[in-house]
Structures are given as structure tokens and as C-alpha cells.
Amino acid sequence: MSGHSEDPVKEESERFFTFFNLSMLLVAITGIEIVIIYVRSFEGSTIFTVLAVCSVIKFIGVMTWFMHLRWDKILNTILFLMGLVIAAFTFFAVIYMADDTPVVEKFVISQIGKKWESEKVYKVGDYIENNNTFYIAKADHKSGQNFSVKTKNFQAWKKVQGIPHELIWKVSTGNLIEINSLKPENPFFHQYHPSKTDNIEGSKISLLAENVVAEDFRIKVRSEASWVEGLNQ
């Protein structure tokens, strides 16, 4: 079964060091896998690639030497790998069959923060604009006659750096929504994990350097099997 020659004892003695070295290599590779998780400075795609490569190396190591396919007939390797191919094919078939392709039904970006108005009730989190500068309300209050540093009501506002925008999206399905800017002036990035599987709606307020529309951003929705990109207005 393990393809022994005329002197199996000598052969097995030689294999001892192969087995030991392989074992050390497997432990070292597992160490690399752990380290890349602990060092939180890598991107998801990098971690995925490293883990996949490490697993394949370990898999091949155990299959080739511990299961001694290296010393067996090539037919055994083919039979072993055939099972793997069928398993992989089944996995992807099930994933794709059960998957619904997401549809971006709505993706709107609009500037918020109307002109400041006198004698108006403002609530915490309201944005206003005055002389091309944006402010956010720190407290609920009713505005006075003037928007001036000298007035008491001015203390209820905090100046913000940038132009406040609201991003609103609605997608049909998906388990991860990613929104990022295509303009270097607005290095905005947002990830959202929906808790429901249908009628997924969300919104987020962000301070951007310039006025933008949906075309300046990219929304990507991930399902089990695919990434879908949408730029609907």
C-alpha cells in the first residue's frame, strides 16, 4: 500500500526524518496562520489568501507524506483528488443554487444642512449652514433672531469640518454592504452588515470635502456567491 521496496526497514528509517520535518513544518505553518490573525494590520483579502495558501500547503504535506501518496501508485493520488474535486464542485453548486443575486434598488446621496432660520426649533444632531460653514446642534433649542457668536443660542451649535451628506440605500438581499468613494477628496468608506435578509434599508451621515452625487460613490452588495455593484440614483 505504501509502495515499499525490497528493504522496508531501511526505507521506514529514512522516512522517520521526513515525517518529523513535515510535522515541524505543519506546526510552523499553523503558527503563521495564528500570527496573521493576531497582527490586525492586514486586509481581509490578504488574510484570506495567506490562510488559503497555508491550508493548501498543509493539506498537500499530509496527503503526500503522512498518507504516503508520494510513494504510492499515481492512481491512488488521482482517486484521492477526484473525491476532492467532486466535493468542491458540490460545494459551489449548492452555494450558487441557493444564492439570490442582490439588486440595488436605491442609492441616493444628498447634502443635508439647510440655511439657518430664526425662531425655529432645532434638535440635537440637526445640521445647518450659515455663511458656507456647517454646524451641528449640540442641544435641543429654539433659535433666536440672529446667528452670531455673541448670542446665547450660538453655544448650542458646533462647527463641523466638511459638508454633511446623507447616504441612503435599499437593496433586495445580501449579507454585506460596502460603500466607498471614487473621489480622493472624499476618502469615505463604510461597511454595513444587514441583520435582515430582505428589504434591507440603511442610511448614514458623513462629512465630505465636496458636494457629491451617487456617481461619485460605489455601493457593493455581497451575497454568498457574488458581489454586485450598483450606482442607482
Next chain:
Amino acid sequence: MDIRDIFDIELTSFSTFILLASSLFMALAVSAIHKGNLKSTRWMLFGTIVFGAIFLACQVYEFTHFVHAPGNELTLSSYRGQPHVFGSTFYVLTGTHGTHVAIGVFWLIGWLAYSFTGKMSSVHAIDVEICGLYWHFVDVVWILIFPVVYLMEYAF
């Protein structure tokens, strides 16, 4: 949900190391029986059994810890008290693997017991080797489960 709140990567890494080490013992047991070295075969089989048992103990501890983790309870049908599919996926996948490890441990115990009957010799090398192939295959499956189930959670 963030399942990383309950994962104990240190423990799982340790049990992965244990399973990899058990594969080395198994390979050496096969090597020893081929050489007709019964004493060494016994020790290597014993080592494989012990390491397999440690792996199972870690899994039992892990499952118990997950089910009773305060505020993060992961059961077959729920996570943090809310219905969720992850528990059934996780427990069925790793539990099925654990069951195969347990079967392997009992198979190895059988060979270890047989080695004390005085009937075992290098004639049985092929039988021990088949047991070894099963054990390595269980190891190979864990090599895939460990990154896919545990580590990949940290990638996305």
C-alpha cells in the same frame, strides 16, 4: 453578530497543534510496525490515542463553553438568544469531525489492545496503515476546517 466574541483561538490553535502532532505519532506507528518494532508501535499508538483524546477534550470544553458563554450563548438554533443558523452549521461541522476523531481513537485503542495479545507482527502493517490513513484524513479535514470556520472570521 460577531462570532469572534466567543471564539477562543488560543485553545483551538492548541488543539490543532495536538492533532497535527498526533498525525506524526500515527505515521511513526505505521513506520514502526513495518519494521516489526512492536514496542515502538505500542508507544506511538499510545501517543496518537492520548493526543486524539486531548483534542476531543478540547472540543468538549469548547462546546460547553460556547453553549454557556454568559451573554454570548451559542446553541444549535440561536446566538445570544436570537434565532441564528451559525450554531447548527458550526456544531454539525465540527461535531461530525469530532465524532470521526472519536471513532479513530477507539480504532487505535483496539490496535493497542491487540498488540498486547502477542499475535501482532509486521504482517498487520497494512491494517495499521489503513487505520493511519483514516487518522491522517481526519487530520486533513481539520486542516481545512480550522482556517475556514475559525480563522476566516477574522478576514472579513
